[in-house]
Amino acid sequence: MDDKLIREINEKTSIVDLVGEFVSLSKAGKNYKGLCPFHDDKNPSFSVSPEKNIAKCMSCGEGGAPINFYRKIKNISFEEAATELALRAGIQVAQKNVRKDPHESLYQLMKEAAQFYQFNLRSSQQGQVAYQYLLKRQLSDSLIQHFKIGYAPLFGDALYQLLKDKGYNTSDMINLGLVKQKDDGTYHDLFSDRIIFPILDHQGHVVGFSGRTLSKTESAKYVNSPETVIFKKGQLLYHYFDALPEIRKEKHVILVEGFFDVMSATLAGLHQTVATMGTALTLSQAKLIKSVAPSVIIAYDGDKAGIQASFQAIPILEKAGLKVEILSIPEKMDPDDFVRSYGPEAFEALFGEYLKDAYQFRYDFFKTGKNLKNANDIQDFKKQVMGMLSGADQGVKAVYMNQLATDLGITLDQLRPEPTPKAVQIKPKPKHMLNKYEKAERYLIFEMMRSKTVSEKVMRTLKSTDFSHHLAAMIRIDIERYYHNHDVFDLDHFLNQISEVNREYVQHELLQDAYYINQLLSTDQRLEEYMMLVRDANRIRRRDYLKAEIEKDIDMAAKRGYLEELNTLNKLMKTKPRREPWN
Numbered sequence: 001m002d003d004k005l006i007r008e009i010n011e012k013t014s015i016v017d018l019v020g021e022f023v024s025l026s027k028a029g030k031n032y033k034g035l036c037p038f039h040d041d042k043n044p045s046f047s048v049s050p051e052k053n054i055a056k057c058m059s060c061g062e063g064g065a066p067i068n069f070y071r072k073i074k075n076i077s078f079e080e081a082a083t084e085l086a087l088r089a090g091i092q093v094a095q096k097n098v099r100k101d102p103h104e105s106l107y108q109l110m111k112e113a114a115q116f117y118q119f120n121l122r123s124s125q126q127g128q129v130a131y132q133y134l135l136k137r138q139l140s141d142s143l144i145q146h147f148k149i150g151y152a153p154l155f156g157d158a159l160y161q162l163l164k165d166k167g168y169n170t171s172d173m174i175n176l177g178l179v180k181q182k183d184d185g186t187y188h189d190l191f192s193d194r195i196i197f198p199i200l201d202h203q204g205h206v207v208g209f210s211g212r213t214l215s216k217t218e219s220a221k222y223v224n225s226p227e228t229v230i231f232k233k234g235q236l237l238y239h240y241f242d243a244l245p246e247i248r249k250e251k252h253v254i255l256v257e258g259f260f261d262v263m264s265a266t267l268a269g270l271h272q273t274v275a276t277m278g279t280a281l282t283l284s285q286a287k288l289i290k291s292v293a294p295s296v297i298i299a300y301d302g303d304k305a306g307i308q309a310s311f312q313a314i315p316i317l318e319k320a321g322l323k324v325e326i327l328s329i330p331e332k333m334d335p336d337d338f339v340r341s342y343g344p345e346a347f348e349a350l351f352g353e354y355l356k357d358a359y360q361f362r363y364d365f366f367k368t369g370k371n372l373k374n375a376n377d378i379q380d381f382k383k384q385v386m387g388m389l390s391g392a393d394q395g396v397k398a399v400y401m402n403q404l405a406t407d408l409g410i411t412l413d414q415l416r417p418e419p420t421p422k423a424v425q426i427k428p429k430p431k432h433m434l435n436k437y438e439k440a441e442r443y444l445i446f447e448m449m450r451s452k453t454v455s456e457k458v459m460r461t462l463k464s465t466d467f468s469h470h471l472a473a474m475i476r477i478d479i480e481r482y483y484h485n486h487d488v489f490d491l492d493h494f495l496n497q498i499s500e501v502n503r504e505y506v507q508h509e510l511l512q513d514a515y516y517i518n519q520l521l522s523t524d525q526r527l528e529e530y531m532m533l534v535r536d537a538n539r540i541r542r543r544d545y546l547k548a549e550i551e552k553d554i555d556m557a558a559k560r561g562y563l564e565e566l567n568t569l570n571k572l573m574k575t576k577p578r579r580e581p582w583n
Contacts, residue, residue, distance in 0.1 A: 002557050003557055003560075003561060005082075005086075005091075005093070006067065006082060008091060009066070009067060009082055009085050009086050009089060009091060010053065010065045010066050010067055011053070012089040012090075012091060013053075013066035013067075013085050013088065013089055014050070014053070014066075015048055015049070015050070015053045015054060015055050015065070015066050015069065016032055016048055016050050018066050018069065018070060018085075019032075019034070019046075019048050019055050019069065022037050022073055022245070023035065023036075023037050023046060025048060026044070028044075028047070030049075030050070030051060031047055031048060031049050031050070031051075032047070032048040032050070033045075033046065033047055033048070034046045034048070036057040036059060036060060036062065036249075037073060037245055037248065037249065038057060038060055038062035038063075038072065038073075038248050038249065039057070039059065039060045039062070039248065039249055039251070040249045040250055040251065040484065041057075041059065041249070042484075045057050045058045045059040045060075046058075046063070053065065053066065055069050058460065059459065059460070060459075061463045066085060067081050067082050067085060068081075070084070070085055073245065074204070075202065075203070075241070075244050075292075076203055076204075080203075103229065103230050105172070106172060106176060106229070106230055107205040107206070107207075107230070109163065109168050109172055109173070109176065109178075110176060110178075110198075110205070110206040110207060110208075110230075111205075111206050112162070112163060112166060112168070113159060113163070113178055113206070113209070114148055114150065114196075114198045114206045114209075116150070116158075116159055116162055117150025117151060117152055117191075117196040117198075117209075118148060118149070118150040119150075120150060120151045120152070120153055121144075121149065121150045121151040121195075124151070124153060126151065126153055126154055126193065127151040127153070129214065130151040130195050130214060131144075131151070133195070133214060134149065134195070137260060137263075137336075137340070138264070138267065138339070138340055139263060139267075140267075143263055143266065143267065146242065146266070147197065147198075147239070147242075147259075147262075147263060148198045148206075149195060149196065149197060149198075150195075150196040150198070151194070151195055151196060152189065152191035152192055152193065152194045152196050152211055153189075153192070153193070154192055154193045155188065155192045155193070156188065156189060156192070157179075157186070157187055157188050157189055158189065159178060159179070159189045159191075160173060160178075160179045160187045160188065160189055163178070163179075170187065173187075175228060175229070176225070176228050176230075176231075177190055177208070177209075177225040177226040177228060177231075178190055178191075178225075190223070190225075191209065191211040191223065193213070193214065193215070194211030194212055194213055194214070194223065195211065195212045195214065196209050196210070196211050197209065197210045197211075197212070197238070197259050199225070199231070199236060199238055199277070200240070200241045200242070201230070201236060201241070202236075202240060202241055202288065203241065204241045205230070207225075207228075207230045207231045207236070208224065208225035208228070208230075208231035208233070208236075209224070209225050210222055210223070210224045210225070210259065210277065211223045211224075212259075222278070224277075233277065233279065234279070234282040234284055234285065235282070235284045235285065235288070236277075236285070236288075237274040237275065237276065237277075237285055237288060237289070238259060238262060238274060238275040238276075238277050239262045239266075239273065239274045239275060240274045240288065242271075243271060243272050243273060243274055244292060245271075246271035246272040247272045247292050247293050248292065248293075249272075250272045250293075251293055251294060251295065251481060252272065252293050252294070252295040252296060252297060253272055253273075253274055253289045253292075253293050253295075253296045253297070254270055254272055254273040254274070254296075254297045254299050254327075255273075255274060255275070255276065255281075255289070255296055255297065255298050255299065255300075255313070256273055256274070256275045256276075256299050256300065256334075256335050257275060257276060257277075257278055257300050257301060257306065257309070257334065258275055258277070258278055258334070258336070259275060259277070260336040261273075261275060261299070261334055261335040261336045262274065262275045263336070264335050264336040264338075264339035264340065264344075264347070265299070265335050265339070265347070267339060267344050268339055268344035268345070268347045268348045269344065269348060270347075270348065272293075273299075274289075280309065280312065280313075281309075281312070281313040281316050281317070282316070283316055283319060283320065286316050286317045286319065286320035286322065287320050289317070289320070289322060290320045290321055290322050293322075294322065294323060294474070294477070294499070295322055295323035295324070295325070295499075296317055296322050296323070296324055296325075297325045297326070297327055297351070297355065298310045298313055298314070298317075298324065298325070298326045298327065299326075299327040299329065299335055300313075300334075301329070301332075301333070301334035301335075302328065302329035302330065302331065302332045302333050302334065302338075303332040303334075304332075306329075306334065307365065310326050310361065311361075311362065311365050314326075314358050314361070314362065318358065318500075321499075321501070322499075323498070323499040324357075324358040325355050325356065325357055325358070326355070326356050326357075326358065326361040327350060327351060327354055327355055327356075328354045328355075328356060328361070329350065329354065330350075330354065335347065338350070357496075359388065359392065359396055359400060362388050363385060363388070363400055363403065366381055366384040366385055366388070367381060367407070372407060372408060372409075378408060381404075381407075381408075382404065382408070382415075385400060385404050388400075389401070391500075392500070393500065393503055393504055393507060394507075395495065395503075395507075396500075401415055436533060437468060437533055437534065437536070437537035438468070438469060438472075440529075440530040440531075440533035440534050440537075441467050441468065441469060441472045441534055441537075442472065442510065442513060442515070443515055443522065443530050444458055444462075444476075444527070444530045444531065444534065445472060445475055445476060445479070445510065446510070446513075446515055446516055447522055447527060447530075448476070448479050449479065449489050449491070449494075450489065450521075451489075452483050452487055452488070452489070454527065455479055455480065455483050456483070457527070458476075458527075458531065459480055461531050461535075462531055462534055462535065465538070466534050466535060466537075466538040467534065468537055468538070468541065471501070471502060471505040471509075474499075474502050475498075475502055475505065475506060475510070478494070478497070478498045478502060479494075481497075482494050482497060495507070539569050539572060542565075542569060543566060543569050543570070546562045546565060546566045546569070547566070549562050550562050550563060550566070
C-alpha cells in the first residue's frame with residue numbers, strides 16, 4: 001500500500017470518531033481526553049487532537065494516526081487496518097494493494113454459520129429452551145450477545161441448506177466440520193440440539209465451534225469442531241480476541257478451563273479472562289499470552305484434577321517467560337460454580353486472599369497428602385522441594401528452605417547437602433564493560449527506584465522500547481507497574497513482585513553496580529542527559545537500520561520514506577551532551 005493511499009485513508013478518517021468507538025471521550029479545550037485503552041489508566045491521559053488527527057497517551061505513549069491506532073486496538077496488521085478504514089471512508093483500494101487472505105472465503109462461511117446459530121437461539125421454539133437454560137446460569141442478554149452464543153436445531157440439514165443456497169461449496173462445509181455426509185449420500189449438520197459457542201482466532205475470525213448438549217442422557221457433554229486448516233485448538237484461547245483491550249490495560253491474563261468459567265469471570269468484571277477449552281495448556285497458547293501480557297493468573301477448578309492441571313501448566317507458562325500466580329478456589333469449586341454460589345463480587349475478592357505465587361503453590365502441592373512422620377514421604381517431599389528450588393534465587397531458596405526445615409522438624413544445617421569435592425577452577429570471562437548508553441539506562445533505573453516523581457518523568461519522556469537492553473526495559477516496566485499501587489519504592493517488596501528472570505538481573509547485575517553500592521545521586525541536569533543518551537541510542541539503532549534498508553533493492557516510495565526519516569533523525573542527533581554525565 002503506497003504512501004499516498006495511506007495519507008488519504010488517515011486524512012479521511014476522523015480520529016475523534018474512531019477513538020470514540022473504544023474510549024469514552026470528553027472535551028478538554030480544543031482536544032478530547034479519555035482513559036487510555038492500552039494500559040490501566042486511573043486518570044484520563046489519552047489525548048485526541050482533531051486538528052492534528054492523532055491520538056496519544058501522555059503516560060504510556062501509545063496511540064498514533066487513525067490507521068496505527070486502529071491496528072493496535074484491534075490487534076491486526078497495518079495492511080488490514082488500512083483496508084478496513086478505507087472501506088469505511090469509501091476509498092477504493094486496488095486489489096494489487098491488498099494481500100488477500102487465502103482463507104477469507106472460509107472465514108465468511110464460518111461467520112454465516114455463527115449468525116445462523118445466533119438467530120436460532122432467539123427465533124426458534126427449541127432455541128428458547130436453550131436461551132432459558134443460559135438465563136438460569138445467570139447469563140444476561142448482553143453477555144449472551146457478547147459471546148455470540150447460539151443454538152443448533154435438532155437433527156436436520158437446516159444449516160447445510162442455508163449455506164448451499166448462499167452458494168458455499170459443500171466440500172468447504174465438510175472440511176470445516178459443519179456438515180457430514182450420510183451413507184446414502186445426503187448431508188446433515190454436525191451440531192444438533194446443542195448450545196453453540198463460537199471460537200475466534202486472534203484476529204476475530206470465527207474458526208470453530210463447541211456445542212454443549214442440553215440432554216442429561218447424552219454421553220458427550222461437548223462436541224467440538226474437528227481440527228481444520230483454520231482451527232488449531234492448541235494454538236487458540238477462548239475469548240482471547242475480545243479480552244485483548246482489557247489484557248492490555250491490566251497487563252495480565254486470567255486463565256480458566258471452560259466457557260462458562262470465562263463468562264462468570266466476565267460477569268465479575270474480570271474481562272481479561274481466557275480459557276484453554278478443557279484441554280491441557282500448550283506452549284503455543286502460553287506464547288500467545290506472552291505476546292500481549294507479562295504475567296498470568298491460573299484460575300483452574302479447585303478440585304484435584306484442576307490443581308493437577310495448574311501444576312502441569314506452571315512450567316509451560318514459565319518457559320514462555322511469564323510471571324505465574326495461581327488462584328486457589330475454595331470448596332473445590334470452579335470459577336463458574338463459585339460465582340453462581342457466592343456472587344461476582346465474592347469471586348473478584350478471591351484474588352486478594354487466595355492468590356499464590358508459583359513457588360508457594362508447588363510447595364503446598366508437594367506437601368498435600370504427605371505424612372511427614374513417614375520416612376518415604378519425608379524423602380519424597382524433600383526431594384521435590386529441593387528440585388523446585390534448584391533454579392531459584394537465594395532469597396526464594398532461603399524462604400522455602402526455612403519452611404521445609406520447620407515442616408520436617410529439623411535444623412537448616414541438616415538440610416544442606418554434603419560438601420562435594422572442590423571443582424577445577426575455571427577462569428571467569430572478563431566482565432562486560434558498559435558503554436555510555438548502557439550506563440545511562442542503568443542509572444535511570446536507579447533514579448526511578450529512588451523517586452516516583454523521577455519515574456513518572458522518565459515514563460513520560462521515554463518509551464520502554466527506547467531501552468536497548470531487554471531486561472533493563474522489563475525492569476523499567478516493572479517499576480512503572482509498582483508505582484501504580486505504591487508511592488514509595490520498597491526494594492524487597494518490589495523483588496517479590498517481579499519475575500524470576502528479572503529478579504536475577506536486579507540482584508546479580510544492577511545491585512552490584514558501583515553507582516548503587518555507593519548510593520550516588522544525580523542532578524536534574526544529569527537526569528536529562530541520561531534520557532538524551534537513551535534516546536540517542538535508540539535513534540542510532542534506527543539510523544543503522546534505515547541505512548541498511550536503503551542499500552537494499554526496494555521500491556522508490558519506500559526508499560524515499562526511509563531517506564526522509566533518516567534526514568529527520570540526523571537533525572535530531574546534532575545536539576549532544578557536552579560531557580558524559582558521570583564524569
